[in-house]
Amino acid sequence: MNKPVILTGIRANGELHLGNFLGAILPMIELQKKYAGEYQLNMFVPDLHSFTTPIEHDKLYLQIVQNLRKYVAAGLNLDDEDTYIYRQSYVAAHSELTVILNNFVYYGELQRMTQFKEKSDGEKDTSISAGLYDYPVLMAADILLYGAEWVPVGEDQRQHIELTRDVAMRINNKFGENLLVVPAEWKKQLEFIGRDNGIRIRSLRNPTKKMSKSVEDPAGTILLSDEPAAAAKKIMSATTDSVGVIHYDMENQPGISNLLRILALLIGEPIEVVTKTWEGKTRYGDLKTAVANEVKVFLTSFQKKLDNVEEAELMRKLEASEFLMRDVALQRLYKVQQAIGLRP
Numbered sequence: 001m002n003k004p005v006i007l008t009g010i011r012a013n014g015e016l017h018l019g020n021f022l023g024a025i026l027p028m029i030e031l032q033k034k035y036a037g038e039y040q041l042n043m044f045v046p047d048l049h050s051f052t053t054p055i056e057h058d059k060l061y062l063q064i065v066q067n068l069r070k071y072v073a074a075g076l077n078l079d080d081e082d083t084y085i086y087r088q089s090y091v092a093a094h095s096e097l098t099v100i101l102n103n104f105v106y107y108g109e110l111q112r113m114t115q116f117k118e119k120s121d122g123e124k125d126t127s128i129s130a131g132l133y134d135y136p137v138l139m140a141a142d143i144l145l146y147g148a149e150w151v152p153v154g155e156d157q158r159q160h161i162e163l164t165r166d167v168a169m170r171i172n173n174k175f176g177e178n179l180l181v182v183p184a185e186w187k188k189q190l191e192f193i194g195r196d197n198g199i200r201i202r203s204l205r206n207p208t209k210k211m212s213k214s215v216e217d218p219a220g221t222i223l224l225s226d227e228p229a230a231a232a233k234k235i236m237s238a239t240t241d242s243v244g245v246i247h248y249d250m251e252n253q254p255g256i257s258n259l260l261r262i263l264a265l266l267i268g269e270p271i272e273v274v275t276k277t278w279e280g281k282t283r284y285g286d287l288k289t290a291v292a293n294e295v296k297v298f299l300t301s302f303q304k305k306l307d308n309v310e311e312a313e314l315m316r317k318l319e320a321s322e323f324l325m326r327d328v329a330l331q332r333l334y335k336v337q338q339a340i341g342l343r344p
Contacts, residue, residue: 007148019201019211073306093329097141147181175339207254232292
C-alpha cells in the first residue's frame with residue numbers, strides 16, 4: 001500500500017437519494033475509473049457518525065449493507081485491488097485517535113463549524129449531543145489515519161477539511177513534520193476531482209436548501225428507491241420562479257438552475273453545454289419534462305442493476321478490506337502514540 005490515498009465516507013444511515021448519487025456516488029465512481037492503478041481508494045462507512053442525529057437504531061446495520069449495494073449498482077468495481085471498503089466502527093483506531101486529537105483541537109474552532117450550527121438550530125442546549133459537536137474531530141481521525149491527501153467531499157464539509165489540515169499541521173509542528181499527512185487544501189481538492197465547486201443538489205420544493213432525507217422533505221427529495229413514475233411527478237411539481245425565462249443562476253433562479261444541473265449530470269454533459277441549449281427559453285414545462293424523463297430512465301436502469309448485486313461478494317470485499325485497514329490504521333495510531341508519550 002504505497003500509492004497516494006483518495007478517501008471518502010459513505011453515508012451509513014438513511015435512504016440514499018438523487019442528491020447523494022449525483023454529488024457523492026457518481027464522482028467517486030468516476031475517480032475510481034480515472035485513477036485505477038495510480039491511487040488507493042478508501043471508501044469507508046462512517047457508521048459512528050450515524051449517532052450524531054436521531055436514527056432508527058434497529059435498522060442501522062441493514063441500511064449500511066443496502067447503501068453499499070447501491071454503490072456497487074452505481075458501478076463501483078469490487079475487483080479493483082486498490083479499492084478498500086470498510087466500516088468505521090470495525091477499525092477501533094478511529095475512536096482511539098479521536099480521543100487524542102480532541103486535545104489538539106480548540107473549543108473555538110468547533111464552535112465555528114457551520115454544520116453544527118445548522119443541525120442544532122432550534123434545539124435546546126441540553127438535547128444537543130456531544131457527538132454532534134465533536135464529529136469534525138472524528139472526521140479528522142478518519143482522514144489522518146490513512147495518510148489521505150485527497151478527500152473529495154461536498155461544499156458543506158469544507159470547514160471540516162480545513163480543520164483536519166489545521167490539527168495535522170499543529171501536531172506536526174509540535175512532534176515532527178512527517179507524523180501526519182496534511183490533506184490538500186480545498187481549491188486543490190476541487191481541481192483534483194475536476195470540478196470548480198462541490199456538487200450540491202437542491203430540494204425540489206425548496207431550492208434554497210439541499211436535497212435531504214425524505215422524512216424531512218418528501219416532495220422535494222427523490223430517493224433511489226422511488227418508483228420512476230413517482231419520481232418524475234416530483235420533478236414536474238418542482239418549485240421554479242416567476243421570472244419566466246430560463247437562466248442558469250443559482251442565486252436568483254435556484255429552482256431552474258437545480259433542474260439544469262440535475263439534467264447535465266444525468267446525461268453526462270458539462271453544465272455549460274446544457275445551459276446553452278436551454279438558455280433564454282420560456283417554457284419551464286419543457287425543461288421539467290426533459291429532466292423527468294431522464295430521471296425515469298436513470299432510476300429504471302439503476303434499480304435493475306441493484307437487484308442483480310451479489311451481497312455475498314460485497315461482504316467478502318468488506319471483510320477483507322477491514323482486515324487490512326485495521327493494520328494500516330494501527331500503524332499510524334502507534335506512531336502518534338509514540339510521539340505524544342503513550343508508547344516507548
